[in-house]
Amino acid sequence: MIDEGLRNELQKQGVYTTTLEELYNWGRANSVWPLTFGLACCAIEMMAASMARFDLARFGAEVFRPSPRQADLMIVAGTVTKKMAPLVVRLYNQMPEPKYVIAMGACAISGGPFKQGYNVLKGIDRYLPVDVAIPGCPPRPEALIHAIMTLQEKIRHQKLTGPDRPRHLNAAVPGEFPVPAYGEHDLEPPNNPAVWQPPVIKR
């Protein structure tokens, strides 16, 4: 890696140095295309974030794609019912790597006010690897922008090689997640142990 001070000096002279990793991540981080996908009222805030007042286009994330095949980011915006959860997982499986998930709002991260209900999933992190979770009911568009900036920061720091390289560069790690089936009262299985374990309470 080149020394930061030397790099700045070179930049002042008009010489730009970079690494392939940095260039690759710079490109990826500034063109995160979300999936046009809303489940409840949080989706209204998501729409507001993409409109002129909040202008998600400043972060390169305004191109909402109507097909999972073209999207990089799934914003789970709203309450995930047990009936909807398998479809959410299937949509995620249909997205090409690299792909990311933002869980937006209290319902998507934990079930929110409907947590003890009979038909609400207690958070999409039971089935999908969530990269950024935004609390709020609903979160403000600024919060969604902050989440996208957090995700961009995460993408910028991903290593292309080494044991902790991202999933899409590691053939050994599967990019698809099992789709839960409808049971008699609940989904089967009720969570995916590979991505989620119940919290351990320490006393």
Add this chain to the structure above:
Amino acid sequence: MPEIRVEVLPNDCPAGERSLLVDIAHVFAAAKFLRDDPQLRLDYCSNVSGVDWPDLEIATKTKVKKVVDGVEKEVEEVMKTLRPGFLEAVYHLYSMELKQGPVVLRQRTANRDPEAPAVSLTPLWRGAELQEREVYDLYGIRLEGHPDLRRILMWDGFKGFPMRKDYVAPDDFEYEPTPHDEVLELAKKHYPPEVKA
């Protein structure tokens, strides 16, 4: 139509909105009358709801004179009667033409059996179709005559009717930071309070 049995149910709430209770055998004819009568013209069914009334024990106190220890005394006696439970479908009807309403129409099933029969009013008000499906889905009232009666909110293959009072959801309790009421009971069951050393 003299054979129709209609009961006007009182309502104690401040609005005092009374409702018509019609027996299942005649509810379709009564509803048709409400829709077509030139003075009523209730052409708009705004809402269909389900109500679950579980078995209810009604205690009535009566004062009875009894001989206790050779002395005649007035003793209160409690009579307990069991009102068997039933399910109810409630329709709120308005007239768009005559700008009047609402008229509340109720029909009750005979008991709380799974899929207890009642009569669908979708043939009269097409707008009731999805709401009647919801009533069937969540309360299990089988509305005879409905064109497409199947679950709408829950998935096919779901067992039970989740809005009934006796529905027991699967116990999938997890940590809750501020539990209260039933959730507190669940929390105690899952995380028994340990004795602090």
